[in-house]
Amino acid sequence: MNLNQRHPAMTKRRYSKFIALASLLALLFVSSQCFAGPADNVIAAALQKWSDAFAKKDWDAMGSLYSKDSLFYGSTPPLYRGIEGVKAYFNALPPTVGATVAFKDMEIVPVGSDLINIAGIATFTVPGAPAPIAFRITQSYVNQGDAWKIVSHHVSRVEVR
DSSP states (O other): OOHHHHOHHHHHHHHHHHHHHHHHHHHHHHHHHHHHHHHHHHHHHHHHHHHHHHHHTOHHHHHHTEEEEEEEEOSSSSEEEHHHHHHHHHHTSOOOTTOEEEEEEEEEEEOSSSEEEEEEEEEEEOTTSSSOEEEEEEEEEEEOSSSEEEEEEEEEEOOOO
């Protein structure tokens, strides 16, 4: 006599638990793939555009990455608002031919389907400068239908000790 014949209720119960557990694990796996992957891709593309605009000193392209309602704190004290504020901030920077930015340790947190928060380190390298300059950076991206736009941007310098 096999186990199924001796304890048919036990086998059905175990089978039902197994199916429920497998279904839950599959749902968790699919959910994590749906939310983590797309947000990572959105942010990777956005940071690449940001980096490219910075390297080219293309402040119109930089401004286009921001929402018309954005709030922007850069490396200087004033709060800048909207696309024109973002462009004004970058236009006021000293000329830095060949300067680049690299992002690292980025934490990407989707908040629903239309908001992504990020935090990490942005390191700016300027040819001829004694050392790269690192900033903590946080940004919030909102899906505005046709594109993801930055609605909040803040940096603070990381002091080397």
